[in-house]
Amino acid sequence: MFALKNSLATLAGRRLRWARSFLSESYRCDDVWQERLECSLLKKVEPEVLYHKLSTALEHGSKQISAVDLDVFANSLTDSTYLDELEELTHKFRLSAQTGTMLPSTHHAVVRLFLASNNVNDLIRILKDRLNYGIFPDYYLCNLLMDRFIKDNDIRNATVIVSNQMLQEELDNDITKAMGLYSCLKYITNPTEWEEEKIETKETNNDDDDEEDRRVRVDFLRNPYFDDHFDLADSDHLIGKTMLAISSKIDNTILGNSFKTLGLAYYNRWNDLSSHLEKVNGSIHLGTVELAVTAIDKRAPENAEKLKDALSKLQIENKNLTDETNNFVNEAVTKNEETEIHNQKSIYKKWESFRREELSRYLEHLNKLKRLQKVQQAKQDLKEKEQLLFFFDNEHKHDLVKEEKMKRMKKTVVKDKTLKDDLTYVPPEIRKPGFKRD
Amino acid sequence: MSVKLIGRTTNLYGKTLWEILGNLRTAGVGRLVTRNSYDRYEEPSFFKVLSVEPTAQIEDKPRKVIVHVEKIFRGKRYKEPVEIYSVSYKPDYRLIPKDEEQLWWDRLANCKPREKVVPGSIELPPLMRLVLERDNKDSNIKLPLKIRGGRDNIAQTDTTKTASYSPSFFKNQQSS
Numbered sequence: 220m221f222a223l224k225n226s227l228a229t230l231a232g233r234r235l236r237w238a239r240s241f242l243s244e245s246y247r248c249d250d251v252w253q254e255r256l257e258c259s260l261l262k263k264v265e266p267e268v269l270y271h272k273l274s275t276a277l278e279h280g281s282k283q284i285s286a287v288d289l290d291v292f293a294n295s296l297t298d299s300t301y302l303d304e305l306e307e308l309t310h311k312f313r314l315s316a317q318t319g320t321m322l323p324s325t326h327h328a329v330v331r332l333f334l335a336s337n338n339v340n341d342l343i344r345i346l347k348d349r350l351n352y353g354i355f356p357d358y359y360l361c362n363l364l365m366d367r368f369i370k371d372n373d374i375r376n377a378t379v380i381v382s383n384q385m386l387q388e389e390l391d392n393d394i395t396k397a398m399g400l401y402s403c404l405k406y407i408t409n410p411t412e413w414e415e416e417k418i419e420t421k422e423t424n425n426d427d428d429d430e431e432d433r434r435v436r437v438d439f440l441r442n443p444y445f446d447d448h449f450d451l452a453d454s455d456h457l458i459g460k461t462m463l464a465i466s467s468k469i470d471n472t473i474l475g476n477s478f479k480t481l482g483l484a485y486y487n488r489w490n491d492l493s494s495h496l497e498k499v500n501g502s503i504h505l506g507t508v509e510l511a512v513t514a515i516d517k518r519a520p521e522n523a524e525k526l527k528d529a530l531s532k533l534q535i536e537n538k539n540l541t542d543e544t545n546n547f548v549n550e551a552v553t554k555n556e557e558t559e560i561h562n563q564k565s566i567y568k569k570w571e572s573f574r575r576e577e578l579s580r581y582l583e584h585l586n587k588l589k590r591l592q593k594v595q596q597a598k599q600d601l602k603e604k605e606q607l608l609f610f611f612d613n614e615h616k617h618d619l620v621k622e623e624k625m626k627r628m629k630k631t632v633v634k635d636k637t638l639k640d641d642l643t644y645v646p647p648e649i650r651k652p653g654f655k656r657d
Numbered sequence: 658m659s660v661k662l663i664g665r666t667t668n669l670y671g672k673t674l675w676e677i678l679g680n681l682r683t684a685g686v687g688r689l690v691t692r693n694s695y696d697r698y699e700e701p702s703f704f705k706v707l708s709v710e711p712t713a714q715i716e717d718k719p720r721k722v723i724v725h726v727e728k729i730f731r732g733k734r735y736k737e738p739v740e741i742y743s744v745s746y747k748p749d750y751r752l753i754p755k756d757e758e759q760l761w762w763d764r765l766a767n768c769k770p771r772e773k774v775v776p777g778s779i780e781l782p783p784l785m786r787l788v789l790e791r792d793n794k795d796s797n798i799k800l801p802l803k804i805r806g807g808r809d810n811i812a813q814t815d816t817t818k819t820a821s822y823s824p825s826f827f828k829n830q831q832s833s
Contacts, residue, residue, distance in 0.1 A: 282713070314714040319684060350675075355682040387682050388755045437664040438718075441748055444670045448752065449680050467756075 240370040241398060241552050246560055247363060251567045252331065255294055258571055260578065264295035270304045277311050284312060286320040287581045290574060293328035299336030305329065306345065306352075313353040321353065322577065324570040329354050334367060343376050346383060356380070358392035359563050365398045375411050377402035378458055385461040386449060394559070396465050397551040400478060401544050403458050403465075407485065407510055408541070413454035455514065459485030473536050474543060477503040480530075484514040493526055502534035504543050667748075669694065674745040675711065675720040677752045684709035689753040689761060690726070700732035700771065701764040703753065707738055719746040730809060732768035771811050776818035778802055783822055 255261060269292050273284050289312050293305060309329060312318060333342035345352045356364060361380055368377035381399030390396055444450075451457050463482030466475045476499055483492035508530050515523050610617070671693040678685040685706050695702035704726035711722045721742060728739040753761060778799040781789070789796040799819055804812050 316711060316713040318711050319709060350679045353679070357682075386680065389682065432659055432661040434661045434663050437662050439748075440662055440664045440666050442667065442670040444672065444748070446672060446751065448754070449672075449676070 240366055241401075241548050242362065242366040242394075242556060246366070246556060248560060248563050248567060251564045252327075255567070255571055256297070258575070260575060261291065261295045264291060266292065266295055266301050266304075269295070270301065270308070273308060274304075274311075277308075277315070283315040283317050284308075285581050286312075286317055286322050286325070287574070287578045290322045290325045290328070291578070293325050293332070294574070296328070296332055299332075299338065302333065302336060302338060302341070305332065306341070309345075309352050309354065313351055318353055322570075322574070323357075324574060326354050326356065327360060330356055330360050330364070334364065339368075339371075339373065339376060343379055347379065349383075355387070356383075358389070358395050359559065362392070362394045362398060362559075365395075365402060369398070369402060369405075374402055374405045374409070375413065378406045378454075378461070381465075382457040382461045385457070385464050386451075388464070390465055390468055393551040393555050394548075396469060397544075397548040399461060400465055400469075400474075401548050403462050404481075404541060404544050406454075406458060407481070407514075410454070455485045455517070456487065459483070459487070459514075462486075469547075471547065472501050473504060474547060476501050477507040477540055480507055480511055480533075481514070484511040487514075487518055487520070489520040489522055489526065493522060493529060496526070496529040496533070499533065502536040504536050504538055504540035506540040508533065508535070510540075669747055669749040671749045671751050673719045673748050674724060674741065674750050675722050676748075677750055678706065678709050678722060678724070679711070679720075681752075684711075685752070688755075689758050691751050691753060691761075692749045693751055694749055695730075698731050700768050701761055702730045702732075703761055704728055704739075704741070719748070721745045729765055731771060732765060733770070733809075733811075734765070735808075773812045774815045774818075775804070775812050776802065776820040777814040777816035779820040780822065 269288070273288055273292065276282075276284050289308060292308065296305060309325075312321070329345070330342065333339075333345070345354050346356065349355065361384055364380050365377045368374070368380070377398070381395070381402055384390060384395060384399065390399070451460065459482045461482070462478045463486055466478035466482055469475050469478075479495060480492070480499075480503060483495055511530055512527060515526055520526070674690070677690060681688065686709060688706055689703050690706060691703040704724075706724060706726055708725045709722060710724075711720065714720045722745045724741045724745060725738045726741060728735045778801045780786070780799055781796060786796045802814070802820065804810065804814060
């Protein structure tokens with residue numbers, strides 16, 4: 220009975236936490252986003268036929284597809300039936316030379332489709348693998364994604380979004396900054412496993428250790444290199460760097476100080492942390508010190524005691540860090556939400572016409588290519604016909620051409636013969652200067 | 658099964674250009690990139706990315722990109738944009754973080770232009786002078802020296818100076 224009660228309580232608690240959401244329903248702009256389907260162009264699209272056409276073009280035809288085609292395919296989808304196909308197409312498109320031309324609406328279509336069909340793990344994998352998929356969320360999408368993940372109590376994925384944004388070094392949007400700080404804080408207070416599949420891969424590695432090494436030939440060996448940015452894999456380091464990056468971009472001094480301390484501690488910049496603690500003027504929020512101390516305890520640097528001393532000497536503002544961050548997010552949201560919704564709606568409207576223009580431009584380009592090809596073909600045909608009709612008039616010329624050809628052929632043949640048959644060749648003796656023979 | 662890679666070794670360390678630009682939204686247009694092998698110069702050398710055009714990925718080889726950049730080499734700003742294509746595969750590049758960008762521009766502004774002054778002429782070769790003296794001809798002729806044209810050649814002639822065939826000149830020429 221007690222257990223049942225307990226589970227009920229946790230369920231209720233979870234539901235309460237689920238309801239936690241910063242952005243309003245209207246931020247999602249779902250109605251405007253759905254309006255794109257009313258366009259006659261997207262109505263006509265049959266996903267299966269289009270996918271077949273595109274994938275055959277990628278594999279057998281010109282090995283490349285146009286960005287507009289991909290965009291039309293991505294935008295025409297409404298349910299999870301073609302998710303795998305969409306993923307495959309974006310991957311192949313990314314590897315082709317056309318990848319620089321990807322339309323901005325494609326990013327939105329892919330992210331929104333994966334989100335709508337609740338395929339969060341795949342979405343996160345795609346967003347993390349930027350080189351192979353090239354799907355980059357903008358500020359609006361980041362806010363949308365983070366809000367959704369926070370609402371679903373999936374803090375880890377929310378931090379993945381904001382740390383990705385840190386890697387882009389694009390942290391100018393107020394809502395993104397605030398929600399990023401919130402999710403980072405939530406994650407470090409209650410850390411979960413950062414990567415799910417890591418354990419499995421380790422096991423498979425152990426099994427095959429006994430077998431012989433497989434040798435692979437490469438042109439050049441890569442020297443080991445760690446750039447401290449894109450190569451960061453440790454969750455603490457990523458989150459620490461994110462908090463550090465955001466903390467320097469917010470106006471709130473106390474919050475900035477708190478998060479700078481946390482960021483340095485989690486990013487394991489011990490020397491920077493100690494110099495920051497010496498210089499810091501102003502106070503930090505309640506709860507910061509405890510979190511920083513857990514980070515220090517986890518890594519145990521040499522100057523741990525000194526750092527802890529310095530931490531305990533800091534002035535502490537009598538307000539809870541979590542509550543303050545919460546307020547900070549709410550403030551940012553109330554300040555910017557309206558304008559952002561408005562902007563995004565106009566952007567979505569613009570994309571509709573933009574897509575049609577782009578498509579007509581692409582079709583025109585194709586038409587032009589086709590016509591050029593036709594002209595080329597006609598020219599070739601005319602030339603052949605001319606040769607046939609006026610052969611005896613120009614016989615002299617043709618003979619000359621033929622002679623030239625024969626000469627060239629003879630020359631190459633002779634060259635080959637001399638190389639092969641010259642057995643009398645003796646390589647010259649090479650003497651070093653100053654070398655005397657006895 | 659562990660994989661052992663076999664291939665030629667290099668002195669380069671860093672990332673290929675695609676690994677940097679492909680990881681950035683809008684392919685890193687407007688960002689600063691530098692090469693780690695330029696660290697040997699004390700003057701700042703870096704690129705500002707102007708446009709990026711990736712090429713198709715071929716199997717597992719490092720991907721090449723056609724990038725047009727504004728090049729700053731050893732404190733000198735090139736007037737025309739430079740195309741990086743054939744060397745874009747080299748794992749030698751490094752992204753400059755946005756908050757350090759101003760630092761690099763400041764370094765460029767504060768950097769002294771490189772100077773190298775070379776003598777404008779050289780005396781006659783010793784043997785030739787002896788021959789001329791033997792023939793009672795004017796042996797005081799000086800031969801003018803030309804500076805090779807090159808984008809990065811900053812040498813300037815000082816016409817008042819004359820280079821001579823001093824012992825150090827022969828140091829590298831003599832065979833032992």
